[in-house]
Amino acid sequence: MKIKLAGKGHRPGIIPVSLLAAFLVTATTGAQNPTPSNAVPRVALPPLPAPLNLPKPGPTNDAPYAPQPILPGGVVVTLFPPGSPYLKMEHIREAEQYSVSKSVPGRIQSIINIHNPSIEVHTVDSGINTGAAVILAAGGGHNTLNVGTESADFVPFFYNYGVNTIILRNRLRHDGYDPKTDEVYDALQAIRMVRAHAREWGIDPHKIGIMGFSAGAELAAPAALAFDDFDRKNNSPEDPLAGITSRPDFIGLVYPGPTPFARDPETPIPGNAPPAFIICAGSGDQVHAIWADQYLAAMLKKGVPNVETHIYANGHHPGSGSTGGLTDRLGTPMGTWQFRFIDWFRDLGYLQKPGVETKADTDIVAYEKQPPRESGRRASQR
Numbered sequence: 001m002k003i004k005l006a007g008k009g010h011r012p013g014i015i016p017v018s019l020l021a022a023f024l025v026t027a028t029t030g031a032q033n034p035t036p037s038n039a040v041p042r043v044a045l046p047p048l049p050a051p052l053n054l055p056k057p058g059p060t061n062d063a064p065y066a067p068q069p070i071l072p073g074g075v076v077v078t079l080f081p082p083g084s085p086y087l088k089m090e091h092i093r094e095a096e097q098y099s100v101s102k103s104v105p106g107r108i109q110s111i112i113n114i115h116n117p118s119i120e121v122h123t124v125d126s127g128i129n130t131g132a133a134v135i136l137a138a139g140g141g142h143n144t145l146n147v148g149t150e151s152a153d154f155v156p157f158f159y160n161y162g163v164n165t166i167i168l169r170n171r172l173r174h175d176g177y178d179p180k181t182d183e184v185y186d187a188l189q190a191i192r193m194v195r196a197h198a199r200e201w202g203i204d205p206h207k208i209g210i211m212g213f214s215a216g217a218e219l220a221a222p223a224a225l226a227f228d229d230f231d232r233k234n235n236s237p238e239d240p241l242a243g244i245t246s247r248p249d250f251i252g253l254v255y256p257g258p259t260p261f262a263r264d265p266e267t268p269i270p271g272n273a274p275p276a277f278i279i280c281a282g283s284g285d286q287v288h289a290i291w292a293d294q295y296l297a298a299m300l301k302k303g304v305p306n307v308e309t310h311i312y313a314n315g316h317h318p319g320s321g322s323t324g325g326l327t328d329r330l331g332t333p334m335g336t337w338q339f340r341f342i343d344w345f346r347d348l349g350y351l352q353k354p355g356v357e358t359k360a361d362t363d364i365v366a367y368e369k370q371p372p373r374e375s376g377r378r379a380s381q382r
Contacts, residue, residue: 051105057095064092067118067169070108071152074120074167077197079189081240086185088176091115096169099144108152110144112174117186119193120167122155123201128162131204131354132345135166135190135248139214139257139324142173142183149318149325150213150254157326161342161351164203166194168210170219179218187212187219188230188246196244204354206361209250209274213324214288214317217256221295224251224274225260225267250350250360252341253278253295255285255317255324261294269298271368275306275360277344279337281315281322288317303370305363308344310337 058068064087067076080086094115101107119135138150151167158165170186171177187210198205212220227247235242251274253259260267276299280292289311299307315334318324322334329335345351349358 054106055108057098060093060095065095065116067096067116069120070147071155074122076118076120077193078116078118079186079193088115107148109148110140110146112144112172114169114171114175117171118169119190121201122165124159124162124164126202129202130162130351132207132350133164133166133194133203134158135168135210137168137187137210137212137216137219139216142179142215145172153326183219184222187223188227191246191248192241192244196241207249207350209248211252211254213254215257217253218258220251220253221259223248225269228270248274250274251276253292255280255288256291258291259295261298262291269302272364273304275348277341278309280311281334282311282313284316305367306348306360310340
């Protein structure tokens with residue numbers, strides 16, 4: 001393309017547009033960044049320093065592998081004593097394997113090869129401590145443990161509300177374990193372990209719950225139902241946690257995998273089943289939404305108090321059109337679910353000072369005193 005230029009007293013000419021554009025760019029750049037003709041070449045900047053104190057797996061030796069904290073200040077406690085029948089002694093010395101971010105130095109995205117399950121405890125300052133503790137069970141399809149978005153990111157978030165955070169490092173199907181037994185046992189044992197050390201960590205033993213994400217919810221949901229059976233089977237005098245209940249005081253199911261009600265709608269529900277907070281995308285995450293609804297329906301049928309559910313119209317499962325955990329999700333309402341959890345948490349009294357009885361506990365006690373339900377209605381209401 002060419003442009004004809006003509007003016008009074010001048011012969012018409014043709015200037016290629018490319019030359020005109022080059023002239024304009026040069027003129028504009030020169031006006032914005034004038035360079036003196038005698039400018040001295042600038043000395044190159046020194047190279048950037050390498051990142052420091054990056055987390056890494058611990059060493060291996062003849063002793064059981066010692067899990068390392070993935071965040072600064074974390075206190076790591078293994079769940080089972082050496083020689084426990086719950087452990088596979090042929091693998092107990094193997095180190096965990098980290099998958100780290102390529103763009104964020106030191107950020108551990110996920111972990112596999114977990115044979116010595118553990119918890120990593122992050123407490124809050126005594127001046128803001130509510131005594132509440134949330135055990136985080138990350139997802140990953142039982143093939144990996146996504147401790148970045150679904151565990152580590154929640155430590156500073158919960159800290160702001162005076163809530164202590166515990167990262168569960170449970171075993172995985174990927175490494176030869178059964179999600180319905182081994183992984184659930186890890187979750188229940190984690191609850192007992194936190195309760196056993198509650199005083200040392202400034203935690204209220206009546207404010208300990210578990211939040212599971214996707215596959216992690218397949219640990220949290222059974223924990224709300226099977227704690228009595230686990231406690232009976234682990235009550236020998238040789239067990240240092242004997243007599244300490246594994247019942248969670250609350251649970252959170254975040255875009256959950258199949259709960260026990262997906263396999264058996266008549267799964268027994270204990271009379272003191274804990275309150276539950278459930279979130280999921282709707283049609284964009286249809287299968288997980290159905291699993292979420294199955295748990296909700298079972299609790300409503302039983303009349304369990306303080307169950308809250310949010311099914312979002314706009315959203316997808318992490319990895320299939322969406323990000324997970326606390327991420328903003330492009331400004332959609334599902335990206336604010338964590339604040340709905342805090343609303344529910346506050347409503348049930350968990351953000352009060354330690355030692356103050358929660359509304360959740362008061363409601364459970366009242367519920368247990370009522371007659372059993374018959375055909376969806378309490379006998380007293382017939």
